[in-house]
Amino acid sequence: MFRYIPLLVLLLLTGCEDFLSSPSPPPQLSVTYITDPPGAVLYDKGIRQGFTPLTLYYNLDRVRKASGNIAEVTVRWQSGATATAKAHIDLTQGLFWNQNIPRPNNVPGREADEQFGLQTESLRQQKESQEQQQMLNILLLQQQQLQVIQQVTRPPPAHNSINCTSNAIGSTVFTNCN
Numbered sequence: 001m002f003r004y005i006p007l008l009v010l011l012l013l014t015g016c017e018d019f020l021s022s023p024s025p026p027p028q029l030s031v032t033y034i035t036d037p038p039g040a041v042l043y044d045k046g047i048r049q050g051f052t053p054l055t056l057y058y059n060l061d062r063v064r065k066a067s068g069n070i071a072e073v074t075v076r077w078q079s080g081a082t083a084t085a086k087a088h089i090d091l092t093q094g095l096f097w098n099q100n101i102p103r104p105n106n107v108p109g110r111e112a113d114e115q116f117g118l119q120t121e122s123l124r125q126q127k128e129s130q131e132q133q134q135m136l137n138i139l140l141l142q143q144q145q146l147q148v149i150q151q152v153t154r155p156p157p158a159h160n161s162i163n164c165t166s167n168a169i170g171s172t173v174f175t176n177c178n
Contacts, residue, residue, distance in 0.1 A: 027060040030096045031087060033073060036103060037110075039117030040075040040083075051120050052101075063089060075101050078116040079109025
């Protein structure tokens with residue numbers, strides 16, 4: 001056993017300890033974009049990300065290199081109103097941020113955007129409810145499968161065996177059971 005210790009020390013000194021540990025994911029910054037009214041489509045670097053409120057995650061090392069500046073995002077409401085926001089993140093204040101983006105008041109169609117925001121929130125809640133129901137169904141199915149496995153693997157009940165011996169003496173049979 002002791003003959004393998006120099007080999008282990010050599011591996012550790014040469015940087016091969018990565019084989020012994022799994023790499024951890026890079027730290028991330030979380031920014032939740034909140035619009036007023038909600039339901040605007042958020043674009044990050046020109047790529048559609050989804051409806052607000054929406055949380056995006058940024059590589060913390062890249063944010064540090066950019067001195068806390070993250071990419072400018074654009075939001076577009078159903079009416080066509082748009083707004084842009086560029087956040088400057090003070091990393092000493094934490095890794096979870098909210099970025100509020102108000103709808104411009106000088107663009108008509110606010111009522112339609114508010115109505116659309118209510119619809120998207122309703123759909124979001126329905127989707128969340130469906131996901132919770134699916135998770136509950138999965139848990140119930142797993143519980144049923146576990147019960148079946150327990151029934152199959154459960155040993156049969158022990159039977160008490162009876163040992164009997166019979167002896168005939170003349171025309172009489174005597175039976176003795178233990």
